[in-house]
Amino acid sequence: MPISHDAHTVKQFDAQLANLRNLVLEMGGLVEDQIKNAVKSLDDEDLTLAREVIARDQIINGLQVKIDEDTITLIATRQPVGSDLRLIMSLSKAVTDLERIGDEAEKIARMTIKTYDVVSSPPSAKLLRDVTPMAKLATDMLHGCLDALARVDVEMAVNVARGDDNLDQEFQSALRRLITYMMEDPRTIGHAINVLFIIKALERIGDHAKNIAEYIIYLVKGKDVRHVSMDTLEKDALAE
């Protein structure tokens, strides 16, 4: 393994690092639930669940603050270097992306309320038909990057990064379809715009998951693979 798993001479440092990592993974689990519930609330037209998702975003925000505090304490007291520094920086950056994914879940929940909490008729099924497959792609990416983070697995991280192109393409075709519906029947515009916000949120979740995958590659390989082509990313990540 390229990352040292041997214990530090100062055991408390190990405990602090493990604690930080567990908090981030716990936050990741919560965020995953939020996305699933937000999408479920839309599928099931369940406004109670949507409101729950909105309320629970506070828990995620609280975790972000707690993890940031712990990170600052670790840096101040331990002056981490090498793989410890890369781990702490990667976790700290992943937390920012996780918090934003939480915000996207909240957005989807708000759109659910907007879509079904109106006097007018609900949207037709064809307007919503891209949401389910895109939600599947986005949650798979999120799940994959959290798994890769838990296992410190570069190959899994590369797979997540690869998935983002797929999601982007889905978003583009979904967008084209929405535009077509809106041109065909301007009465759909209100609902179509809500759906547009939802699929945009799902597309953003993919971007954040890809970011987290890139931090994992940095953590393991020490190579910064942000803003590079997929080919370069794969080459740097999988080089022996």
Place this chain on the structure above:
Amino acid sequence: MSTTMIETKTALDGAVNPDVREAPLSSAQITDYDHRQTVGRITADNPKMACREVNVYYSEKHALRQVSLDIGANEVIAFIGPSGCGKSTFLRCLNRMNDTIVSCRITGHIQLDQDNIYDKSIDVVQLRARVGMVFQKPNPFPKSIYENVAYGPRIHGMINGKAELDELVYASLERAGLTKEVEKRMDEPGTSLSGGQQQRLCIARAIAVNPEVILMDEPCSALDPIATAKIEELIDELRENYTIVIVTHSMQQAARVSQRTAYFHLGDLIEVGETDQIFTNPRHKLTEDYITGRFG
């Protein structure tokens, strides 16, 4: 008369072989603890000193093995590693301080500019004027502050007359950032200063003889954080005019003051590289374990 034996078998009179073991900087970390060949670039673009295949023995003990490393001009290079790793031993080879140790034997080749410093024609006193040294504990001479700095230039016959000496003493104290603190007490003994001031006095004394390289052996380990910060600031300023080699037990200090870092372990030079690379992404697991505090 010292009984130190100095053998410079390799390249005794010839030029330093430039292509000694340039280990590739591969992406994957070397996890094999038995990989003892130096990882990273041992050469410097503009070498001030060039060391090749240096070995040091204390009687039967092989204290330093096959170390090849360039010290670049006007760079600060830090030597780090656990106690007994050979970093101080190697530092002391650079101005032949090991000559004074009776059981010590050195092989290999060390060059200062174009001069083989272990050549028979080299005057060791002159060499140590070119390659000065600052020690762990401040060791001012039991003389006045002024005399501490004036002593070196005087015995080396570097100056003509009192005015020139005054100028040199003040310039050296100024460079060491000490003028303001001592200008009114130049006749007081050097030992009356605080620890940090004494250390800067020793640095002033070292630079008074206009050295090219300054070796520092844990120069801050006996100082408080403020005095340490002043020395570190000074090191950064001195880099303009001198080449500095610093041995330190404080990894944070190595990270702060140096441009390159060399990591030693049990007599081997394990890894050398740009300091930011060593402290963010070391290529050898031994380096990683040491800098992250995992050393058992």
